[in-house]
Amino acid sequence: MFEKRIIPANPLQAGFPADAATLDRIKSVKVSLAFLPLKRPISDAKVLTGRQKPLTEVAFLFAEIETEGGYSGLGISYSKRAGGPGLYAHAREIAGNLIGEDPSDIARLWTKLAWAGASVGRSGLATQAIAAFDIALWDMKAKRAGLPLAKLIGAHKDTVRCYNTSGGFLSSPIEEVLENCQASVASGIGGIKLKVGQPDPMEDLRRVAAVREQLGDFPLMVDANQQWDRPTALRIGRIMEQFNLVWIEEPLDAYDAQGHAQLAAALDTPIASGEMLSSAQEHLELVQLDAVDFIQPDAPRVGGITQFLKIMTMAEQKHMKLAPHFFMELHIHLAAAYPHDSWVEHFDWLEPLFNERLELKDGRMVVPPRPGIGISLSDQAHAWTVSSETITA
Structure with missing residues (x-):
């Protein structure tokens, strides 16, 4: 259920700049899949018109990014009814592209992740998987600055x-x-x-x-x-x-x-x-x-x-x-x-x-005064996690 995958460190393949402006590098990325059960099934108009079934749970993709400098960021994406395992699978495939990169280059890294999965497009499941990494990087950047996002x-x-x-x-x-x-x-x-x-x-x-x-x-x-x-x-x-x-x-x-x-x-x-x-x-x-x-x-x-x-x-x-x-x-x-x-x-x-x-x-x-987004995963979130993988250099 919980795996660890090592990505070979190769600066040329990683595609990151090697000049003095790079102050830190990503050393590990952990992706996890969790299912949050609702207390009771809920229905909106899509259910009453027969297009969907009542909603009973929400799938979550967690991305936890750590750097050589000791900084970390938490990102989250989600899917209702279907798609959670797909988000997790895509995230696992592209996560290695972040290893060795400067976490401050968020816009460039978004583009890099989009090109890593270009054949499945730049919307839908592909972008929702990227979202977890992007949010984690912004969370980290705000924490590094000591500011709420x-x-x-x-x-x-x-x-x-x-x-x-x-x-x-x-x-x-x-x-x-x-x-x-x-x-x-x-x-x-x-x-x-x-x-x-x-x-x-x-x-x-x-x-x-x-x-x-x-x-x-x-x-x-x-x-x-x-x-x-x-x-x-x-x-x-x-x-x-x-x-x-x-x-x-x-x-x-x-x-x-x-x-x-x-x-x-x-x-x-x-x-x-x-x-x-x-x-x-x-x-x-x-x-x-x-x-x-x-x-x-x-x-x-x-x-x-x-x-x-x-x-x-x-x-x-x-x-x-x-x-x-x-x-x-x-x-x-x-x-x-x-x-x-x-x-x-x-x-x-x-x-x-x-x-x-x-x-x-x-x-x-x-607006919470805590640095970053201001949230951390609870013990309950970990208990609802069904699969996890950590990618390192």
């Missing part, structure tokens, strides 16, 4: 507005959803997101109306998980204008940028999307077409922090708002480094993986 990048704020999703799934009856909403507000959450997109849109409207009545003017979002077609999204979107939503998320297929643009132009309610896209290039179309008001990249899905920063730069030019998907432990730093309005998504699912916890205050999440 947000401060290393350049923070625009020390707290970010925070909304909760995990209490509003369609697998929960409305009575339970209302209880979850009440508990979330009491915990310090600043917004509530509900899942919609059921085969019967009228049931969606009834659930949203019930939550709006309970919450009053409290920030409320909905997420259709790509299950509406264009006519349905426009019709239901117009009806939902009355609820004064912060946004309607993924009303259409994630790759229907033109449809999102038409919907954004037709509705007063802001449109949000981007979480299912797996490269910076795929987000470019959303930006160019003004297809969303809130762009929602997911750093592990797009290839890590290096690619996420490119998306932030593109979105900033259009004055779009930012609401990264999932993995709040990382995205709090990236959302804090965005100059325009941003939200971070609160999921407590991942908390058992880490020794640290994030702070909520007055509806906002606080």
Whole structure:
């Protein structure tokens, strides 16, 4: 289950610079595969429309990088329902390309890893595997500087507005959803997101109306998980204008940028999307077409922090708002480094993986003061690990 692989040290093959600017080198890379079981199966619209089965676990790829100088970094990627073993397999294949390299050359190393697996492309599973290494390198760089990641990048704020999703799934009856909403507000959450997109849109409207009545003017979002077609999204979107939503998320297929643009132009309610896209290039179309008001990249899905920063730069030019998907432990730093309005998504699912916890205050999440991303793997994370390999020089 746990393996160690040695990569021959050959500077010419490694392709790293040998001049005085290189201050440290990577000596080992450990990749691990773990499965986090959910407390109960959850369903969104994709399940109710028959396209997926209820979600019961999340697969995680961990990358732990160490250098000759004694520095270390932790990176994480993930997959839901399928793909976890594939991420791990690809990561194992390309990890050796980091041995002997200067860990500070993050953008160059991203490109090197992409070329190592060029035949499987620069999006999807390939970039999600690279993401774990990229995030680990950024974590290490911030630790080396003694700064939280947000401060290393350049923070625009020390707290970010925070909304909760995990209490509003369609697998929960409305009575339970209302209880979850009440508990979330009491915990310090600043917004509530509900899942919609059921085969019967009228049931969606009834659930949203019930939550709006309970919450009053409290920030409320909905997420259709790509299950509406264009006519349905426009019709239901117009009806939902009355609820004064912060946004309607993924009303259409994630790759229907033109449809999102038409919907954004037709509705007063802001449109949000981007979480299912797996490269910076795929987000470019959303930006160019003004297809969303809130762009929602997911750093592990797009290839890590290096690619996420490119998306932030593109979105900033259009004055779009930012609401990264999932993995709040990382995205709090990236959302804090965005100059325009941003939200971070609160999921407590991942908390058992880490020794640290994030702070909520007055509806906002606080950027942790710890160096790097500010997380370390818990004993539980190690207990859920099913396979691991360490690559050394």
